[in-house]
Amino acid sequence: MGNRHLNTTLRGALVLSIAAFIAKLLSAVYRVPFQNMVGNTGFYVYQQVYPIYGIGMTFALSGLPVFISKLIASVPDLSRQQQVARQVYRWVWLLAGGVFLGLMFGAPWIAAGMGDRQLTPLIRMVDWMFLLMPELSVNRGLHQGQFNMLPTARSQVVEQLVRVTVILVAAAWATRHGWSDYRMGVWALSGGTVAAVAACLVLPRWRNSEPAANQPIHHIGRRLLIEGGTLCLLTAMMVLFQLVDSFTVKNGLVAGGASELAAKSLKGIYDRAQPLVQLGLVVAVAFATSLLPALTEAQRQQRPLAFKRLTATMMRIALIIATAATAGLISLMPWVDRLLFGNTQGAVMLAVYMLSIILATLIQTYNSVLQSQDGYRLTVVALLAGLAVKIGGNHWMVERFGGIGASWLTVGGLLITLIIIWYGSAVELRTGVWTPSFVVKLSACTGIMVLGVRLLVWACEMIWPRLTSGRLLDGVGLLALIPIGALIFLTLALRWRLLTIREWLTLPLAKRLLRFWQRLGQIGGK
Known part of the structure; x- marks a missing residue:
């Protein structure tokens, strides 16, 4: 039950x-x-x-x-x-x-x-x-x-x-x-x-009619x-x-x-x-x-x-x-x-x-x-x-x-x-x-993600200076950088086992993701 x-x-x-x-x-x-x-x-x-x-x-x-x-x-x-x-x-x-x-x-x-x-x-x-x-x-x-x-x-x-x-x-x-x-x-x-x-x-309406015997709840x-x-x-x-x-x-x-x-x-x-x-x-x-x-x-x-x-x-x-x-x-x-x-x-x-x-x-x-x-x-x-x-x-x-x-x-x-x-x-x-291990892993995943994103931002601004002043170009850049940043974070989190298999499985679509990574040999066991 x-x-x-x-x-x-x-x-x-x-x-x-x-x-x-x-x-x-x-x-x-x-x-x-x-x-x-x-x-x-x-x-x-x-x-x-x-x-x-x-x-x-x-x-x-x-x-x-x-x-x-x-x-x-x-x-x-x-x-x-x-x-x-x-x-x-x-x-x-x-x-x-x-x-x-x-x-x-x-x-x-x-x-x-x-x-x-x-x-x-x-x-x-x-x-x-x-x-x-x-x-x-x-x-x-x-x-x-x-x-x-x-x-x-x-x-x-x-x-x-x-x-x-x-x-x-x-x-x-x-x-x-x-x-x-x-x-x-x-x-x-x-x-x-x-x-x-x-x-x-x-x-949906709930029934609000009084029952025959209404015992007050204290x-x-x-x-x-x-x-x-x-x-x-x-x-x-x-x-x-x-x-x-x-x-x-x-x-x-x-x-x-x-x-x-x-x-x-x-x-x-x-x-x-x-x-x-x-x-x-x-x-x-x-x-x-x-x-x-x-x-x-x-x-x-x-x-x-x-x-x-x-x-x-x-x-x-x-x-x-x-x-x-x-x-x-x-x-x-x-x-x-x-x-x-x-x-x-x-x-x-x-x-x-x-x-x-x-x-x-x-x-x-x-x-x-x-x-x-x-x-x-x-x-x-x-x-x-x-x-x-x-x-x-x-x-x-x-x-x-x-x-x-x-x-x-x-x-x-x-x-x-x-x-x-x-x-x-x-x-x-x-x-x-x-745990200390969890905190260290989370900090490392976050820090590397931030570093990777900032390097990409710097590269974009150096190669295409207009990217620093145009709303449309900002949008294009964000559409590329957000998935990249998420992929960096997720890859490191899976590789370093930031969560246990049981914890990952509480998330939507996690089962398919874990199977994919297991096939690649990136993670294994519990």
Whole structure:
């Protein structure tokens, strides 16, 4: 039974990983034409308010559904599962209603805190999507708790497709008709609510009728607040850091001597980092959060060896993916920046920000493991400490060092969070996961990949100087260099046995890859 649940959950992890990749790809890609159409200032207007939407979307898409799926998975029969869903639904409605009223009436004060009162109608537009959060989160959580990941995956992709369409149509219409950046922002942010409606329509309805005998389940409200709230906060971690930036970066730039217009433009450049970080995080985070039911099942059945093996596999794969993505983005940042946004403004600032991919991946992976063990206090303390660093120093760093100061404070805050979680975790979560041999091999794979990519970049720039200034040529170069870099990393990882055969086999298409390498005589044995 345990193996069947594990296999089912691993397949579900793959489904959600694919859906998350598609959704995050859409979420990242649309920002390119969007920024190109509306410019840095228009991008600033949108990104200032986006974290509020991002928090609500994270709660409805991954935070609350994962918590609810944990509750559902612990209940044996369908009747009780739906009873749990009904009770959670009522509590989530109270939460969503409170947030809705707070944002609707508090929008002028929030906009003033961001240093731009013209953002008030944008905040109120985003607010409407919170009314759909109960339906989305409970419905998704119920299906995931029954090890059925397809409804969540389907609704996730549909939601992003609809939202991206609304945003790009609004941007194109605004550009053509000469709308102000703020009017454009209101219509672009309406895509969140429209998309949430579309997601509700494609999700299978769960039965919400009261049974004949309804036995209340005790402490659901408290668990939702403590466990669910903790999981949501950690899932929305990067968005919370972005929210701090919304209140401090533009204001810090103005305090440092920049004009209002220049500060808005610089904040728009700084926000280019967000889609790149999303792409770097997507596979590792989707894999980690999707394995939470399996970890819970192993913990509940008291199978410590299976739990430890699954945990170690998850952490190693997450770190490998995050490290390779971070190194690749940093190595190619000037080309990536110019290809996507038309120039290399802020390339160093963005490269520093990319370090957050590794830290955020490890934090969220550790959080998934701790959640499966009902560990909540540690993650809350760690996140609050990291946010305190960001909140306390961000304005000062931006005022004195510009946008790169905010990038370093994001990395610093995440590092503090990770250190606290790591030191506070059980010994088995700190030892035996990343052995010295694994760390050395990973560092060598990454270093050789970076060196190889940089040498190729240098060669291209020497042979074809125009490659340093043309967006089309940047694109051609990246299409060649990214696969080459990935091939270098993968070849070394296989040759040096960075992962065991069993760990490789948890990845999609790994069986065919390993057979190919075995035929070549590159690897053998277990």
